[in-house]
Amino acid sequence: MDYTHFFLLATTTLGFISISKSLFNFLVWIYATLIRPTKHLKDYGSWAIITGSTDGIGKSMALELAANGLNLLLLGRNPLKLEATSKEIVDKHFTNVQVKYLVVDLQNNSGDEIMKKIEEAIADLDVGILVNAAGVAYPYARYFHEVDLDLMDTIIKVNIEGTTWVTKAVIPSMIKKKKGAIINIGSGSTVVLPSYPLVTLYAASKSYLAMFSACTNLEYKHQGIDIQCQVPLFVSTKMTRMKASLFVPTPDVYSKTCMKWIGYEKLAVPYFFHSLQSFVIRAIPDVLLDSYMLNYFLYWRKRGLVKDSQIKGTSNSEAN
Numbered sequence: 615m616d617y618t619h620f621f622l623l624a625t626t627t628l629g630f631i632s633i634s635k636s637l638f639n640f641l642v643w644i645y646a647t648l649i650r651p652t653k654h655l656k657d658y659g660s661w662a663i664i665t666g667s668t669d670g671i672g673k674s675m676a677l678e679l680a681a682n683g684l685n686l687l688l689l690g691r692n693p694l695k696l697e698a699t700s701k702e703i704v705d706k707h708f709t710n711v712q713v714k715y716l717v718v719d720l721q722n723n724s725g726d727e728i729m730k731k732i733e734e735a736i737a738d739l740d741v742g743i744l745v746n747a748a749g750v751a752y753p754y755a756r757y758f759h760e761v762d763l764d765l766m767d768t769i770i771k772v773n774i775e776g777t778t779w780v781t782k783a784v785i786p787s788m789i790k791k792k793k794g795a796i797i798n799i800g801s802g803s804t805v806v807l808p809s810y811p812l813v814t815l816y817a818a819s820k821s822y823l824a825m826f827s828a829c830t831n832l833e834y835k836h837q838g839i840d841i842q843c844q845v846p847l848f849v850s851t852k853m854t855r856m857k858a859s860l861f862v863p864t865p866d867v868y869s870k871t872c873m874k875w876i877g878y879e880k881l882a883v884p885y886f887f888h889s890l891q892s893f894v895i896r897a898i899p900d901v902l903l904d905s906y907m908l909n910y911f912l913y914w915r916k917r918g919l920v921k922d923s924q925i926k927g928t929s930n931s932e933a934n
């Protein structure tokens with residue numbers, strides 16, 4: 615066989631493999647989105663633990679889990695918000711559902727304290743599901759060297775360490791009964807996009823969650839524990855301060871779709887229109903996306919600096 619024939623055969627084979635893989639992934643996505651049944655979530659156990667349960671996605675996921683008949687242990691840092699959320703959930707016709715809460719500050723409690731509090735609280739509970747939804751983002755885009763120490767500490771402690779310690783506290787009880795599901799809320803910033811400049815620490819913390827979920831998924835699958843990273847793109851919450859639209863769902867709309875994916879893939883983009891966005895984004899060359907993202911976030915940095923200086927009543931030359 616001469617070189618020309620070999621080259622043609624090799625490129626055709628590679629092209630065929632690549633197209634088959636994309637087609638296969640597309641068919642799996644159609645099946646998962648439209649046909650695959652939702653798992654019977656109570657089969658994992660009668661209690662669900664949710665971090666970040668006092669607002670946004672975590673709160674809506676708590677409501678959805680209660681609608682699926684699970685009792686809830688809400689975790690949060692603010693006792694008043696926890697009490698109000700518990701009441702709201704009970705009032706929303708979930709009379710058969712028990713709701714407890716536990717004050718845990720993922721930034722200000724040490725890992726040891728977080729673990730002890732949770733271990734004590736769940737000692738007598740049949741915990742089936744853990745949702746790690748607590749998270750913190752930048753108030754506005756900025757270069758890495760501009761991130762103040764407090765924000766840096768918050769992001770590392772809440773987004774990375776918080777999820778790690780909470781999971782460490784809960785997983786032994788799941789191993790004991792050989793079933794459970796853990797859902798870590800990651801971000802499209804790391805899975806769908808090639809980069810997320812000027813929001814670096816946030817994106818990197820979410821990358822950690824995607825890898826943490828992928829590895830633990832393999833480690834514990836054979837023990838009956840389904841670990842998954844669910845990846846939202848934009849959702850209309852206090853974190854994004856964006857208006858709801860088709861591509862920016864409310865947390866309630868978003869969380870309804872999350873239930874359908876629990877217990878399946880190690881990585882999931884649950885909301886249909888986010889998946890569509892992902893397909894389109896992934897088709898764009900990285901170099902174009904990188905350049906677009908950098909300019910987009912430079913614009914938001916400038917707006918943030920202006921707002922910041924207006925609040926402080928100072929002039930910020932960099933913003934001009």
Ligand SMILES: NC(=O)c1ccc[n+]([C@@H]2O[C@H](COP(=O)([O-])OP(=O)(O)OC[C@H]3O[C@@H](n4cnc5c(N)ncnc54)[C@H](OP(=O)(O)O)[C@@H]3O)[C@@H](O)[C@H]2O)c1
Binds near residue numbers: 665722748845854
């Ligand atoms: N919204 C989006 O577009 C989007 C996109 C991708 C990924 N995500 C991820 O989705 C998750 C939920 O985001 P969201 O938009 O729902 O945010 P959110 O509305 O701001 O809610 C964040 C939750 O985390 C809790 N939290 C913050 N700091 C904490 C701490 N030190 N200790 C304990 N809990 C703490 C908050 O408690 P308080 O109520 O006391 O503030 C709140 O319950 C986050 O992990 C976020 O990164 C969101």
